[in-house]
Amino acid sequence: MREFDVQLLTDAVRRMAAQSNQILSPDVYAGLVRARESEDGLTAQSILDDILRNADLAAGKAMPICQDTGMALVFLQVGRDIHFQGDPYEAIQEGVRQAYEENYLRKSIVKDPLRRINTGDNTPAMIYTELIAGNQVKVSFAAKGFGSENMSQLAMLKPADGVEGVKRFILKAAREAGPNACPPIVIGVGIGGNFDKSALLAKQALMRPLDVRNCDPFYAALEDELLEQVNNSGIGPMGLGGRTSALAVSIEVLPTHIAGLPVAVNINCHATRHAEEVL
Amino acid sequence: MIKKVNTPLNEESARSLRIGDRVLLSGTVYTARDAGHERLYNALLRGEDLPFPLQGAVIFYVGPSPAKPGSVIGSAGPTTSYRMDSYTPMLLEHGLKGMIGKGQRNEEVKAAIKEFGAVYFAAVGGAGALLAERITDAKIIAFEDLGTEALRQLEVVDFPLIVAGDAEGRDLYIEGPEEYRAQHEIDADNYGGQLQ
Structure with a gap:
């Protein structure tokens, strides 16, 4: 049994939320470059040029790629031999809270679907949990635009x-x-x-x-x-x-x-x- | 071709733009999205004055990310326009001449663009950092309680846009894909049916 301090989750989510919103991941960037090469129309070419320049600019200036910095999604794969010290879900929410505030990311979550008051810190993240073998925790983060x-x-x-x-x-x-x-x-x-x-x-x-x-x-x-x-x-x-x-x-x-x-x-x-x- | 256009827009300049034109827009534009539109619409219904002059105005559908210290604005790309469609014809009737967003408009909006001589511009969605570079000033002028959805007055310089809907009623979201398929001789069976 591995004792797991949930602060690790807060720190990981905080890092990934900032990074994924500012730096387009290499697989997506490469896909866009290939797309640009395949286009023969001026409008399509200029749009893809803008999208790639935007990605470069966002990474260089540590700005969000898109103003819709998304609903935070966290996929947790938890090793069966993990014992959490503390509440892993609250630790994740804290990571989201810190990342969205520190990095000037947009807070896009409303507390109630019909009464629509903004929660002010982009929480709650949607969390999906799965049990796997071993004593590690795999965390995947996505900022999902609507x-x-x-x-x-x-x-x-x-x-x-x-x-x-x-x-x-x-x-x-x-x-x-x-x-x-x-x-x-x-x-x-x-x-x-x-x-x-x-x-x-x-x-x-x-x-x-x-x-x-x-x-x-x-x-x-x-x-x-x-x-x-x-x-x-x-x-x-x-x-x-x-x-x-x-x-x-x-x-x-x-x-x-x-x-x-x-x-x-x-x-x-x-x-x-x-x-x-x-x- | 690239056209330089200044705001406020008059009917003549709006009517001179054609789908596919690339435009560099300069001057004042106002931001409003879902909640802001609801308020503008209700104010018009009640016969009240709006927080900005609608005659010749251009509205940008955007909810920017927060500005970092020393920045004018955060990332500021367009949001999807169809959610504003139910409010738009009345705004056009009262003098709105341009809209900046992304995605198709409904038939009522297209008819009103044609009737009142206006223009619908597409900005590149998801290019919020790039577009923010062309915004030189931003201030909240109303609905501050709406946060990112507050009504802002922006100054833009050479803001890069593509005319997606024009005063002849043409729609680049229909004609652009059609032209691609015609040029590449793709028939309906090869992409799973009609687009519309």
């Missing part, structure tokens, strides 16, 4: 809809997201599980580095096919026309019920902000 979150969709398809039905639904979601989700977008897909697990899978798919494909060749091929079809839409950077509508499609799957085929599509913008640490 321009793209608002464009996400979920469907309870019939088993008879099959792979074609799944493809149609994913393409429909990407099409309807159009310019609103700040393309080139990243598309996270969850297939299987049940209603809520499919949505969680879609979100977890967004945490995967953009250059990593699903380890099952069947789903890796589906990811490639969908990415090509989304890019054939011509939506392009910021939706004003061009080749790069999406940087990646990432699919995660789970077993499901004989009567069901849940599919969730969670969408991220080109400022896909994620970071990971092992403690």
Whole structure:
């Protein structure tokens, strides 16, 4: 049993929230550079140039890449041999509180969905916990903007809809997201599980580095096919026309019920902000 | 082509802009987003004066991140425009001439842009640090209680924009992707169906 001081969590979240909001992760930056090279239209080229210059500027000046510094998401994978000294959830909230205040990040969270009073410190973060083997804690952080979150969709398809039905639904979601989700977008897909697990899978798919494909060749091929079809839409950077509508499609799957085929599509913008640490 | 445009906009200059034009905008613009629009709209319904002159005004849909000490403003990119659509036609009727945001507008907004001779500009979403560089002054003029959503008066210099909706009723969010597909000979079967 390892004794684990929750202050480590506060410090890690504080670091990752600052870093991910100011420095575009290398996988996303490389994807945008490739996108710029593939465009032949002036509007699309100039938009991608601006997006890359913005990333350089934000990193250089320690400014947020985007003013929507997101809802803080924290994925915790806790080794079974960990004993926390203190409350890990409150430690995470404290890390978010400190990072958003110290780094002049925007506080975008309201306390109640209908009465809408800002909490003033960007808490609460949404926290997802999973138990794993060992005595380490893996922490993944994402700053999730809502321009793209608002464009996400979920469907309870019939088993008879099959792979074609799944493809149609994913393409429909990407099409309807159009310019609103700040393309080139990243598309996270969850297939299987049940209603809520499919949505969680879609979100977890967004945490995967953009250059990593699903380890099952069947789903890796589906990811490639969908990415090509989304890019054939011509939506392009910021939706004003061009080749790069999406940087990646990432699919995660789970077993499901004989009567069901849940599919969730969670969408991220080109400022896909994620970071990971092992403690 | 790149056009230099100054605010306030008059109807003639708004009507002269065409979708796809790249614009460098200079002068005063006002910020408002969801909650600010609700208040402006209700003030107009009640026949009250607004906190700024709407005639010829340009509104930027933005909720900036906080300014660091010594900075004018934090990151300041556009938010998605459709959430303001239900308030926009009335603002256009009362003299608003330009909007800066991102994403498609509904038919009512497009019709009002055409009727009153206005223009809808797209700024690059997620380029908040880059756009902040072109903002030389920012002050809160109303609705301070709304925090990031407070109504601000900004001074901008060569603010980089693309005309996305023009007074002829054209929409670059429709025509841009269509043109790409036509140029690359992509038919509907190859991207999962019609876009609209």
